[in-house]
Amino acid sequence: xxxxxxxxxxxxxxxxxxxxxxxxxxxxxxTPSDFQEGMNVLSSLVSELxxxxxxxxxxxxxxxxLYKGTLVRSPHLKGWEGKPAEEEIKKAIxxxxxxxxxxxxxxxxxxxxxxxxxxKIVAYLTISTGVGGVRIVDGSIDSTTSNFEPGHHIxxxxxxxxxxxxxxxxxxxxxxxxxxKRRFNINPENVTEEGVxxxxxxxxxxxxxxxxxxxxPEVIVLGGPMIVGHPGIDLHRTTQYLKELLETFPYIxxxxxxxxxxxxxxxxxxxxxK
Numbered sequence: 001x002x003x004x005x006x007x008x009x010x011x012x013x014x015x016x017x018x019x020x021x022x023x024x025x026x027x028x029x030x031t032p033s034d035f036q037e038g039m040n041v042l043s044s045l046v047s048e049l050x051x052x053x054x055x056x057x058x059x060x061x062x063x064x065x066l067y068k069g070t071l072v073r074s075p076h077l078k079g080w081e082g083k084p085a086e087e088e089i090k091k092a093i094x095x096x097x098x099x100x101x102x103x104x105x106x107x108x109x110x111x112x113x114x115x116x117x118x119x120k121i122v123a124y125l126t127i128s129t130g131v132g133g134v135r136i137v138d139g140s141i142d143s144t145t146s147n148f149e150p151g152h153h154i155x156x157x158x159x160x161x162x163x164x165x166x167x168x169x170x171x172x173x174x175x176x177x178x179x180x181k182r183r184f185n186i187n188p189e190n191v192t193e194e195g196v197x198x199x200x201x202x203x204x205x206x207x208x209x210x211x212x213x214x215x216x217p218e219v220i221v222l223g224g225p226m227i228v229g230h231p232g233i234d235l236h237r238t239t240q241y242l243k244e245l246l247e248t249f250p251y252i253x254x255x256x257x258x259x260x261x262x263x264x265x266x267x268x269x270x271x272x273x274k
Contacts, residue, residue: 001053003093005060006265008102009076009129014045015266035080043092055095059273061105061265076129101147103132109268111136114259115221123217128224131172135215155206171207175200200233205241223258
């Protein structure tokens with residue numbers, strides 16, 4: 001029995017795999033803001049899903065920047081920062097744990113089982129509570145010293161477009177669900193003004209332009225509620241804006257929506273475990 005997990009800033013997903021080849025039963029709950037409560041919930045879900053069977057190993061993703069098993073930064077899970085995440089998750093599950101950034105794990109799932117199947121170099125971006133992503137090469141997460149954080153690349157260094165205490169506007173500041181909620185004080189799905197979503201389509205195009213410049217992928221897979229939700233960012237319009245921007249390369253990569261939905265991270269954990 002193997003445990004697969006995806007702990008995001010909003011939702012925690014936990015599943016099982018009997019032989020490490022296929023995803024079995026799984027559950028989705030709200031991610032607790034308190035770290036210890038989160039470990040308790042994880043342990044409870046594992047017990048419920050395994051029904052007492054021995055766990056051989058576990059793999060999954062956690063929202064934020066990881067360094068030597070510690071969650072050093074997690075903007076949407078502040079109560080988890082500085083905690084020895086890998087060690088505590090291992091205790092909660094009771095088995096060896098292979099831990100990665102949550103966006104990287106979802107991206108791996110899409111590359112192996114979803115919209116990125118058949119491509120050698122896959123760029124994955126998730127536009128959700130925050131913005132994360134990963135570069136997948138030959139079916140594996142590309143090497144890094146920590147983990148990829150494409151949502152934090154700066155697209156407005158002056159602060160003129162989006163003033164804030166720190167005058168460096170990141171891609172996440174412009175297109176994430178949390179930024180839209182701060183801007184309008186309502187959940188993104190309740191923002192119905194077409195002009196707002198048109199604006200987000202253009203801003204995403206700038207982010208994808210930079211992504212193409214530094215990752216040179218064959219395909220860009222986009223996921224997360226801000227992409228697949230209703231309303232959501234219009235990828236047709238984003239592609240049109242991108243074509244206007246992109247002059248360095250003779251073509252743009254294929255741009256696709258993710259196919260695995262809310263459980264992409266569990267499929268990615270399955271691939272990471274293997």
